[in-house]
Amino acid sequence: QSVLTQPPSASGTPGQGVTISCSGSSSNIGGNTVSWYLQLPGTAPKLLIYSNNQRPSGVSDRFSGSKSGTSASLAISGLQSEDEADYYCAAWDDSLNGPVFGGGTKLTVL
Amino acid sequence: EVQLVESGGGLVQPGVSLRLSCAASGFTFSSYWMTWVRQAPGKGLEWVANIKQDGSEKYYVGSVNGRFTISRDNAKSSLYLQMNSLRAEDTAVYYCARGISSPDYWGQGTLVTVSS
Numbered sequence: 001q002s003v004l005t006q007p008p009s010a011s012g013t014p015g016q017g018v019t020i021s022c023s024g025s026s027s028n029i030g031g032n033t034v035s036w037y038l039q040l041p042g043t044a045p046k047l048l049i050y051s052n053n054q055r056p057s058g059v060s061d062r063f064s065g066s067k068s069g070t071s072a073s074l075a076i077s078g079l080q081s082e083d084e085a086d087y088y089c090a091a092w093d094d095s096l097n098g099p100v101f102g103g104g105t106k107l108t109v110l
Numbered sequence: 111e112v113q114l115v116e117s118g119g120g121l122v123q124p125g126v127s128l129r130l131s132c133a134a135s136g137f138t139f140s141s142y143w144m145t146w147v148r149q150a151p152g153k154g155l156e157w158v159a160n161i162k163q164d165g166s167e168k169y170y171v172g173s174v175n176g177r178f179t180i181s182r183d184n185a186k187s188s189l190y191l192q193m194n195s196l197r198a199e200d201t202a203v204y205y206c207a208r209g210i211s212s213p214d215y216w217g218q219g220t221l222v223t224v225s226s
Contacts, residue, residue, distance in 0.1 A: 002154055035212035037155075044205055044216040045147075045155065056214065088155055092211040097169035099145070099211055101155040 003028065004089055006102035013110045017077040020105045022089030024070050028100050032092040034072040036065055039086045039104075048087075049074065076107075084109045112136040112215045114206050119220030126196055132189040132206030132217055139187035140164075143210035146180060146191050148202035149219075156202075159191065160210050173199075196224045 005023040012018040024030065033052050037045035047056050049065035052072065064075045072091075076083055089102040118130040132144075146158040159170045159180040168180050179192040189206050201224050207213030 032211065044218055046216075047212065047214045050212040050214070090155075090212065096157075096171065098157040098160055098171060099147075099213070100157065104154045 002103035003093065003100035004091065004102035006087075006089060006105045008103065009106050009108065011108040011110055012076075012079045014079055014081065016079050017075060018079060018107065019076075020074045020087055020089075020107070022072045022074070022102050024072075024091055024100070026070060027095045028070075028091040028093040029067065029072055030070040031094060034065065034067050035090045036063075036072075036074045037088045037090065039088065041085075045088060079109050081109050083107060112208065114208065114215055114217035116204060116206055116217045116220040119204065119222045121223045121225065122196055123226050124197055124224055127192070127194045128196060128222060130191040130193065130204055130206075130220060130222070132191075134187045134189065134206075134208070137208070137215075139182075140184040142208050144180075144182060144189045145207045145210060145213050146189075147205045147207055147213070147216075148200075149205070150199075150202040153202075158204070161189070193222070196222075198224050200224050 036049040038048050039045045052067040053065045062077045086104045088104050090099050093100045113135045115133045145160040161168045161180045177195045181190045203219040205219045206217045208215040
């Protein structure tokens with residue numbers, strides 16, 4: 001049981017947009033910034049978004065993040081086949097002194 | 111180029127100990143908090159432990175507190191995770207990562223399998 005709640009799956013067709021949600025509480029998302037990771041099968045997670053809506057250098061601007069209250073969202077525009085992966089949200093948790101993660105959302109590009 | 115390379119994983123029996131290492135390069139290791147995150151087969155990510163730049167602060171997830179010890183050697187740019195009294199539920203790929211709240215670089219991971 002993950003601390004942050006994500007839908008287990010999402011899907012879209014090439015060129016479409018898709019949004020993945022992430023819900024938490026006041027001790028994590030509500031009081032701290034959110035980050036998002038992409039994980040391809042058999043590889044390490046890759047940072048996509050940090051500080052709610054900032055992209056590291058090299059990350060496509062098709063990826064955008066937002067946060068409101070105790071929830072956050074990752075939006076992907078112009079879906080491409082290579083976007084098919086698992087996506088995880090994360091946020092610092094004040095009660096644990098560590099980051100907490102969502103259970104992951106498997107994105108399928110139909 | 112930032113690189114994190116984990117080692118030390120393997121197949122062990124319940125109750126034994128294992129020490130994981132993470133060799134860092136391409137950045138000033140002593141300037142960063144470091145984190146261990148694990149991922150059980152087919153499951154999501156779980157934070158395990160983190161350590162401050164000088165090693166003076168360490169935090170653990172409840173399920174490993176008292177069994178695992180995180181440490182670092184800044185002179186060797188290395189991070190460690192000593193795992194004692196291993197249980198079947200500790201079976202996972204263990205990643206070391208740079209940073210604390212939104213780790214930005216991750217190693218490729220090392221697999222720890224606890225089974226009799």
